[in-house]
Amino acid sequence: MTVLAVTLCLSWLFWTLSVVWRHRKPGAAATALQPVLVAYASQTGSARALALQQQQALGGPAQASILPLSELVPRQLSQVQKAVFVVSTYGDGEPPDNGRRFYRELQNLTADTAADGASGVLSSLAYEVVALGDSSYPKFCQFGVDLFSQLARLGAKATAPLQTRDQQQTAAEGSVIWQSWQLVSRQRLNAGPEPGLYLLRFNTAQPLPNWRAGDLVAIKPYNNDQATARRYSVASVPADNELQLVVRQQVNEQGEPGLCSGWLTDSAGLGQRIKMQLVQNPACHIAEYQAPLLLIGAGSGLAGIRGHLAERAQQLQAGPAWLIFGERTATLNQPLQAELTRWQHAGVLQQLDCALSRDPDNPRYVQDIVAASAEQVNRFIGKGGHVYVCGRYQGMGLAVDVSLRTALGNAAYQQMLAQGRYHRDLY
Incomplete structure (x- = not known):
């Protein structure tokens, strides 16, 4: 019994120290700095x-x-x-x-x-x-x-x-090599008159580079080196053996498609080679796979969300994931619905809530679900959970931030921010 008691005490001590270390105040430990x-x-x-x-x-x-x-x-x-x-x-x-x-x-x-x-x-x-x-x-x-x-x-x-x-x-951007990728598949994920949301798949004849969920790619429209690069969240992980993007076709006031999004979703032919540059985004890397993960996004924000779920699917004993996702309307071809359902059955995704902003009976946004589920959000995130938000900064991103701060309370919100557990990929 004595040996068992000592073992239990030591186990508790090591666990406590590990928690304290993971959630220590930034800068609390002395760091030897150069001049x-x-x-x-x-x-x-x-x-x-x-x-x-x-x-x-x-x-x-x-x-x-x-x-x-x-x-x-x-x-x-x-x-x-x-x-x-x-x-x-x-x-x-x-x-x-x-x-x-x-x-x-x-x-x-x-x-x-x-x-x-x-x-x-x-x-x-x-x-x-x-x-x-x-x-x-x-x-x-x-x-x-x-x-x-x-x-x-x-x-x-x-x-x-x-x-x-x-x-x-x-x-x-210029310090990193641009790599050639071939567009092999383009699938529209929504229907109706609204701007198209497309899943794009690419492969490369070059060695597959390494990247993490949360990383980005830079693309110059029409492979024009003089054009301003656009950045997109990567929707896949290297284990998928391909690079995936989810792109919303942007349309201006004259009804003309955006320079880069229109090219990727319409003008570029299947088989065309497109130069891309992978951009590391460490602020959106989540290494604590056992921690609860709340994913929030809308529209093309599904890209980063899909990347994190795919990364978690590769881990043993990953923690629970909860997805709150928004689109404008329900369509016959819900965005990656079959894959999300498969992840639910596999236990990768514990809970899925959808907000449809133009639903005639129950219009709502993702921030409305966060606000209505404030107590559950607080319990789910607890003291060690992570939050990842992907989508537009204006509107969704700002409103979700307000709802999260209200749900958690300012002290817990600031702690989550200070501990690097709040990841925003907003544009």
């Missing part, structure tokens, strides 16, 4: 790629540390002589998800605290800010502008003016 730090905030991987280039230009890992802002707290800035911040702007001028906690803590510092208190001596910090943004949005590089100002307010010394870059013109 120069490159810190990045990235929603889709562009800032991370550019930050890695900055690190190499500064002498590599031997001379410069690199950290996402999600793993940095302001007091750690007292350990370095210079910090180079490479940050994207997300949504309506916001920080990316992996920079929100750091920026909130930075805003809460006062100049006196920063200069004299335990939070760090920002008056001895030299810094630069490289801001990435999309010049088609009115608040171009707004987070970079705000971060630059906050650091100056706290006494840090800028060694260069704020650098702004249009995300489409950065060197990050």
Whole structure:
């Protein structure tokens, strides 16, 4: 009995330590930093790629540390002589998800605290800010502008003016080889007069590259190197032995199809080769397969959702997954319905709820299901569950964020964000 008791106590202790380690506060453990730090905030991987280039230009890992802002707290800035911040702007001028906690803590510092208190001596910090943004949005590089100002307010010394870059013109994409993929199948997933939603399948004669659920592909319309690349969520995993995309055909006010979506869903012929570039998106990687996973999306957001379900299907003893998915109307050919049903029967998908925004009897959106199921959402996510949201930022993405914050309560919502359990692939 004594041996059994000791064994149980040790097992409990190791389990407790593992939970504490997984959910420790970011930056709580002392991190040995080089005199120069490159810190990045990235929603889709562009800032991370550019930050890695900055690190190499500064002498590599031997001379410069690199950290996402999600793993940095302001007091750690007292350990370095210079910090180079490479940050994207997300949504309506916001920080990316992996920079929100750091920026909130930075805003809460006062100049006196920063200069004299335990939070760090920002008056001895030299810094630069490289801001990435999309010049088609009115608040171009707004987070970079705000971060630059906050650091100056706290006494840090800028060694260069704020650098702004249009995300489409950065060197990050050009540093990766474009690979040729052949379009082998195109299937419309919806019916009726609404813009088509298409499942596209591609294969390649080259060695199949490695990618993760949550990653993206960049595509230049009509293989035109001068065109601005569009990014799409990857809907498959390497185990599928093909690359899949789910693309909504965009239509402008004149009824003309979008330059890239129209090409992919209509103009490109079967068998045509299309150049693509896989883009890592670590913010949307989910490695804790045993943790509960709430998937929320609408329309072409099914792409990222399908990728995560396919990845979980490859794991033994994966945790429960719950999908809340939205479309405009019910059609005879529901998006990938047969595959979703198969995953339900296999236990990969525990629960599936659909919201039809144009249903004549019960119109609703995915955020309505989250709000109506607030108690269940809270229990399901608990203290260790992950949430992945894929689809449009305006409308669905913002509304889901509000519903989640209400369902969880602000404290649990902030904890989920700080622990990297909230993944948003929104466009």
